[in-house]
Amino acid sequence: MADPSPETGLLDGYRPVDAFDEAFDADGSARHGYRHIVERFSGLDAAELKRLQRLVNEEFRRQGITFTVYSEEEGTERIWPMDLFPRLIAAAEWDELARGLSQRIEALNLFLADVYVGGGEALSDGVVPRWLVVSSGGFERNAMGIRMPHGTHCCIAGIDVVRGADGRYRVLEDNLRNPSGISYVVENRAAMAKVCNWLFYDHPVEPANHYGQMLRSTLESMAPAAADAPQVVVLTPGIFNSAYFEHAFLARSMGVELVEGRDLVVDGHRVYARTIEGLVEVNVIYRRIDDDFLDPVSFRADSTLGVPGLLGALRAGTVTVCNALGNGVADDKAVYPYVPDLIRYYLGVEPIIDNVATYRMWDLDHRRQALSRLDELVVKPVGASGGYGVLIGPHATADELEEAKAKIEAEPREWIVQELVALSTLPSFAEERLEPRHLDLRPFVLTGAQTQVFPGGLTRVAMRRGSLIVNSSQGGGSKDTWVLKPELAAVGHAEGELR
């Protein structure tokens, strides 16, 4: 660590809390990959860091990079929060993480294809209980029999991973329907490069500006076989959706049309987009609308967002909808505990990345064990996302714990309980100094004919001291995530310091 003067040192007195710190080891010295970053930040004072932070905020404000917080009735737009101290991932570490994520998505795609077109062999063989699948809110009966090109039901996945006190990555949850956040990954990097370009001088960092190309080629590979020059569109619920900014970003970065349901028509079981040149056939729809709203004829009749007749076109095989209908059955938190077994079942290998230890509340033994020490564990509703409804045992009152127990006993299918993971930390700017704050990581995995992991992902950080809730809807921030190129890793290995 550099030698900052006592008055201004932003990292003075930095003490990792009871967790794995990504930048500093237990005795307080900077981990190898972080050496240059720590030096750079030690050379700054609070006023300078605040100035840079303002520049970034201004950049986001100017470009309208916001997110929506829902409170009471109305949604409130907030400027996207990014902390300037970046997260670094060494090449070898990333390589293993990416292999683990690819393996997981491969198994989950095999599971989805099995459930919807393969006759449910994993269910017959008892790997996942059949009743659990058919009782899942994400199980979509209208998806039955709809074949996906390459057997790929999940083209775009966001897998949330965390590092516990032992420094190992574990999967916290899978997002296989409409994972959001990739636009922030790209915009974070653009803002960092603009405001803090000097930070990059010491590091060969994998670029993060090519998501649009990667996504477009992935989606084009999902077109029905008959399509020569596949037409791809992004289908959004519209400007009032909290992720509209991202939908527009995706269409723009791919160079394809952003459409709403009313811009598409179904004729002769084919889908067309209304354009100024007339109707143009659409081959691939990257939809950011939930299953229930896709087609008012076959799903919710009160939906005005979708495209009447779309299910008929899907059954005719003239168009591909990505992600596929019904993926919610595989990212149901009640199915999550079975994913390591699904990897073993379909791929015949051990999982590279483990799950967080999870108790299944519908299993009597699991339930007894978990309820006896609920004050040390984390309670999660299987159907919610965004951190809503999560109860962290050690932070809960006795009344809250009793209430949780009663809810679990009443509806065991609706709950899982997990071991508390002391999420890893990184220095983050708080008031006048850098302090450890907990974080997770959502890498994005794209699958068409093959699987690719976009370098890095969205690092979310809990900006309140001690908080383990990183969701931006609950006061979380973000960090630019750097995957270092192999050159540096080679040096790192030579020095024996990189994990």
Add this chain to the structure above:
Amino acid sequence: MRLDIKYRIHFRYSEAVTESQNEVRVRPRDDDRQRLLSFLLTPRPAVAVLHAVDYWGTAVSHIGVRTAHDELELVAEASVVTAARADPADAAPMEALASDAFRSEHFEMLAPSQHVQPSAAVVQRAEAAVSGATSVTGAVAAVVDEARRVLDYSPGSTDIGVSLDELVAGGVGVCQDFAHLTIGMLRSVQIPARYVSGYLFAADETESSDSLVEGGGPVSVQTHAWVEAAVPGSGWWALDPTNGGPVGERHVVIGCGRDYRDVSPVRGAFMGAATAEVDAEVVIGERIGQQRPATVAAAAPVAAPADAGWHYQQGQQQQ
């Protein structure tokens, strides 16, 4: 028994509509008990029909019209040969219902569904009805009797979406209501039960035969609905709570599901500032014998007059 069926659904719009998209389930099932000899679905205006099979194994046809039209007619013509059904042989004990394997296998037909949400009162009613039953078949029969005690058949007496409690309070219903109430009570006592949609060749003694053509010839009825209950060791047992009698050669199955929602004959949406009226007729005739179609036309507006946007339409209730 060889049966020829002609089923006609007719939507008439108050103004021309520019588009309509529909999902239609009118094709008789083809299986061991019921052989489908021929099937033809003809839409007017003439458009291509896409045939597929849904999750429940029911044939589903997608029909979309994208030219201005003020009426939409769907004519289904089918010939089937039906066979008699055997009643469940074994009187399975009530305890057999508690087996984990049995419950897991029939999970979807034990859980509440959109139109079958048994209240505490319905559960109590069902439990009381089966309190004397010593076998599953006995319990099923007791539940059917109870449904028939609660409800009187009355065409057009209810709307789609009526709750089980409202049915009990009202005391009247159509075949769909008989089916939903029976299914709700069966599931309340842990007997898996499913909704069957089909056609009924009504002989002249049933309550639903008020439209009977005199002379013992063909009759005209709406599409019909009945139920099936899972009996451990025997499989699905079909019963017709509306008529009280057995399900036999004159019942032609289209398909089954958790309730009406899974097998409704037509669901669709049209685009335009119009209201829709629907009428439907079924003509079922034995192959031998003259077909004398008669119409049961119950016109029902199915969408409020409103803006020029999409409006939901569906066929009538199953009577």
